[in-house]
Amino acid sequence: MQNSPSYAIESNDLSIHYGAFTAVKGVNLKIERLKITAIIGPSGCGKSTLLRSFNRMNDFVPGCHATGELLMQGQNLYSKDIDPVEVRRKIGMVFQKPNPFPKSIYENIAWGARINGFKGNMDELVEQSLRSAALWDEVKDKLQESAYALSGGQQQRLCIARTIAIQPEIILMDEPASALDPISTLRIEELMQELKKNYTILIVTHNMQQAARASDYTAMMMIDDQRAGGVIEFDDTKNIFTRPKDKRTEDYVTGRFG
Amino acid sequence: MIRKTFESDIQQVKDEVLALGSMVEHAIIGSVEALKKRDIKAAEKIIAEDKDINKKRFAIENQLMVLIATQQPMAHDLRLLASTMEIISELERMGDYAKGIANINVRMGEEKLLKPLIDIPRMAEIGASMLHRSLTAFVQEDVAAANAIPMEDDEVDALYNQIYRELMIFIIEDPKNIERANWLLWVAHNLERVADRVTNICERTVFIATGEFSEIKSSDDEFWEKQKKNK
Numbered sequence: 001m002q003n004s005p006s007y008a009i010e011s012n013d014l015s016i017h018y019g020a021f022t023a024v025k026g027v028n029l030k031i032e033r034l035k036i037t038a039i040i041g042p043s044g045c046g047k048s049t050l051l052r053s054f055n056r057m058n059d060f061v062p063g064c065h066a067t068g069e070l071l072m073q074g075q076n077l078y079s080k081d082i083d084p085v086e087v088r089r090k091i092g093m094v095f096q097k098p099n100p101f102p103k104s105i106y107e108n109i110a111w112g113a114r115i116n117g118f119k120g121n122m123d124e125l126v127e128q129s130l131r132s133a134a135l136w137d138e139v140k141d142k143l144q145e146s147a148y149a150l151s152g153g154q155q156q157r158l159c160i161a162r163t164i165a166i167q168p169e170i171i172l173m174d175e176p177a178s179a180l181d182p183i184s185t186l187r188i189e190e191l192m193q194e195l196k197k198n199y200t201i202l203i204v205t206h207n208m209q210q211a212a213r214a215s216d217y218t219a220m221m222m223i224d225d226q227r228a229g230g231v232i233e234f235d236d237t238k239n240i241f242t243r244p245k246d247k248r249t250e251d252y253v254t255g256r257f258g
Numbered sequence: 259m260i261r262k263t264f265e266s267d268i269q270q271v272k273d274e275v276l277a278l279g280s281m282v283e284h285a286i287i288g289s290v291e292a293l294k295k296r297d298i299k300a301a302e303k304i305i306a307e308d309k310d311i312n313k314k315r316f317a318i319e320n321q322l323m324v325l326i327a328t329q330q331p332m333a334h335d336l337r338l339l340a341s342t343m344e345i346i347s348e349l350e351r352m353g354d355y356a357k358g359i360a361n362i363n364v365r366m367g368e369e370k371l372l373k374p375l376i377d378i379p380r381m382a383e384i385g386a387s388m389l390h391r392s393l394t395a396f397v398q399e400d401v402a403a404a405n406a407i408p409m410e411d412d413e414v415d416a417l418y419n420q421i422y423r424e425l426m427i428f429i430i431e432d433p434k435n436i437e438r439a440n441w442l443l444w445v446a447h448n449l450e451r452v453a454d455r456v457t458n459i460c461e462r463t464v465f466i467a468t469g470e471f472s473e474i475k476s477s478d479d480e481f482w483e484k485q486k487k488n489k
Binding site for chain 2: 208209212241242243244249250253254255256257
């Protein structure tokens with residue numbers, strides 16, 4: 001039951017079902033601590049479903065349930081005595097479309113921290129979080145303005161700042177740059193390299209170049225003939241993009257998968 | 259097919275590599291032919307044509323760079339394009355060896371050949387044939403052929419050693435022969451290098467097809483290992 005300390009989280013035969021339909025089947029992944037792991041694969045292969053299962057976000061979907069194990073520090077996050085809210089505190093999430101709260105920049109960060117019982121110096125936490133998200137210099141003079149006044153790229157970094165404000169161990173990112181322009185995208189990727197000094201990152205991306213540029217490990221997913229998604233290859237990102245072992249990975253990364 | 263344009267671009271690059279290869283082949287055979295006949299005009303033509311070889315190499319290099327920049331090749335495509343970059347540089351160097359032989363011919367001026375050329379044209383023929391087949395193996399990604407061709411280096415090396423011994427005898431007989439013997443030794447050496455570079459092309463082909471970097475043992479290596487053991 002114990003998972004090794006070099007892994008932040010690991011799944012054992014993890015499957016996700018929507019009612020009778022199995023969307024993701026038998027995933028065994030060991031996510032290394034303080035590294036960036038990318039999940040790639042064609043549309044509908046279960047990447048996002050798998051990612052969301054890592055912080056029990058799928059609990060919100062009616063009929064969705066998981067089988068198998070998801071181990072974090074030896075604990076199965078799907079066991080009955082685990083509080084999913086606590087799981088989401090330890091494992092934060094950044095979504096495809098920036099989704100700041102309709103509040104000030106300051107409150108976007110302070111709010112979650114306050115709810116989580118943060119008792120320290122809030123100004124410091126806000127500044128530190130914004131600095132870590134490489135946003136401080138751009139917003140320090142307008143902390144009380146609405147978060148909606150920021151550009152898309154800035155909003156996404158604000159969402160990242162909001163996530164780190166509650167000090168998670170793992171950050172899940174679901175296509176965090178797909179709604180952003182190329183420069184904002186590169187900025188997010190650079191930020192990820194900074195963040196991995198303190199956080200383990202799992203990212204789902206459709207952009208293969210992004211996975212190649214930004215991640216240390218890559219998991220390739222594909223559906224089987226029952227339309228259940230699974231991880232077909234997991235390796236160093238370098239190997240996945242230069243010498244993949246599975247023909248299907250080869251076809252996907254070279255853009256020949258129909 | 260999803261990447262139809264890219265596929266046809268790749269095919270075009272391969273065709274260009276074959277064209278470059280045949281220019282080099284032609285230069286190798288031609289330079290030795292010209293030397294055999296002491297045809298200085300033909301040698302000068304080969305020297306001039308080396309510029310075309312270099313030009314073509316740069317043109318292919320540019321084509322490759324554009325493809326890498328615009329198509330973001332991955333996996334097999336990436337190995338192919340990166341390795342082709344290496345292969346065209348090998349071909350260009352082989353062209354330089356042919357030019358070197360032509361230069362020797364020009365420098366010899368009115369001087370007669372030390373001996374009629376028999377083994378040297380044979381070396382050129384084998385080298386050019388190995389080159390030709392190595393490029394076929396490259397285009398077809400034929401790993402078995404790519405692994406087998408370097409072993410034919412045997413005969414090239416045997417001929418080189420034979421020429422070397424012969425020329426030494428000429429030198430020992432009469433030091434006046436030194437310069438003319440040296441010229442031919444230089445020619446033979448260039449041809450020996452051609453065969454070595456074919457091995458590099460074959461190694462690239464294996465890498466493109468399999469993703470494995472492997473050093474193919476040429477018969478050359480076996481020869482030296484044997485020498486070591488015999489001591």
